[in-house]
Amino acid sequence: MIGVLEGRLAIVTGGARGIGREIAVTFARAGAELAIADILPEDLEGISREVEGLGQRVLAEKVDVSRSGEVSDFVSRVADEFGRIDVLVNNAAYIHYAGFLDFEEAEWDKVMDVSLKGYFLCGQAAARQMVNAGKGTIINIASIAGEVGVPMGAAYCTAKGGVISLTKLMATELAAHRIRVNAIAPGVVDTENVRRVVGDDGMKIRESLVPLGRLGTTVDIAKTALFLASDDAEFISGHIMHVDGGFMATAVR
Numbered sequence: 354m355i356g357v358l359e360g361r362l363a364i365v366t367g368g369a370r371g372i373g374r375e376i377a378v379t380f381a382r383a384g385a386e387l388a389i390a391d392i393l394p395e396d397l398e399g400i401s402r403e404v405e406g407l408g409q410r411v412l413a414e415k416v417d418v419s420r421s422g423e424v425s426d427f428v429s430r431v432a433d434e435f436g437r438i439d440v441l442v443n444n445a446a447y448i449h450y451a452g453f454l455d456f457e458e459a460e461w462d463k464v465m466d467v468s469l470k471g472y473f474l475c476g477q478a479a480a481r482q483m484v485n486a487g488k489g490t491i492i493n494i495a496s497i498a499g500e501v502g503v504p505m506g507a508a509y510c511t512a513k514g515g516v517i518s519l520t521k522l523m524a525t526e527l528a529a530h531r532i533r534v535n536a537i538a539p540g541v542v543d544t545e546n547v548r549r550v551v552g553d554d555g556m557k558i559r560e561s562l563v564p565l566g567r568l569g570t571t572v573d574i575a576k577t578a579l580f581l582a583s584d585d586a587e588f589i590s591g592h593i594m595h596v597d598g599g600f601m602a603t604a605v606r
């Protein structure tokens with residue numbers, strides 16, 4: 354069977370671990386070639402081997418998405434090597450938790466640089482290539498934290514709110530070039546990183562708040578990204594898709 358992304362090239366930022374890694378593997382299974390940007394060299398080697406094992410070409414490089422020079426060099430290399438960029442998944446994020454009254458400026462700046470400016474830089478560089486091709490699609494991984502307050506998340510919530518606004522702006526401006534831009538807003542997803550930060554008890558509390566009765570999985574998010582990247586979503590742009598087990602629809606828990 355031919356995969357829905359057969360012959361496409363997808364960039365996934367933060368694709369060495371967690372949700373980004375699952376998206377990269379899911380896209381490769383669907384026939385895509387991959388370009389992965391992350392700051393973790395060892396994990397980049399791991400995901401490269403996995404994608405190659407699925408029979409797909411992959412370029413995996415150490416790139417800090419908050420640095421414009423690194424981003425533009427990477428995107429140019431991808432375009433040179435593969436000849437096209439069909440899909441960008443903006444996923445890399447930096448999170449720092451602290452109370453609003455104690456939040457430090459340096460941490461605020463780092464969260465904004467990676468988790469909001471990084472989306473702008475990668476989005477702009479990839480979209481410039483897509484404009485030349487006259488098509489493309491961009492998926493920004495936002496969060497429900499961009500729409501509701503999550504304690505200790507002053508900078509993270511603000512960055513994710515910015516990602517949601519940026520998604521709508523990009524969808525508006527880029528539609529003329531037949532570039533679709535959507536966001537996925539996950540609820541709590543059971544990743545190593547989140548479990549380390551909130552602990553097993555914290556995960557249980559979060560799970561109890563989800564109407565559908567379980568935490569999200571990386572697969573839930575990857576399947577949604579695959580749908581939005583595919584031609585099945587050809588008339589969907591500017592959409593913020595909650596993948597949260599009904600959390601955002603429910604006022605009383």
Ligand SMILES: NC(=O)c1ccc[n+]([C@@H]2O[C@H](COP(=O)([O-])OP(=O)(O)OC[C@H]3O[C@@H](n4cnc5c(N)ncnc54)[C@H](O)[C@@H]3O)[C@@H](O)[C@H]2O)c1
Nearest residue numbers: 367370371372391392417418444445446496539541542546
């Ligand atoms: N896990 C959740 O519960 C959850 C919920 C909502 C939204 N999200 C969003 O999903 C995305 C992925 O989250 P995750 O839980 O898989 O996180 P994760 O920490 O497991 O993975 C993030 C990846 O981004 C990479 N990264 C960090 N800074 C980078 C930089 N400057 N340049 C390039 N790469 C960088 C990391 O090395 C890592 O591989 C993020 O945008 C996050 O905000 C996650």
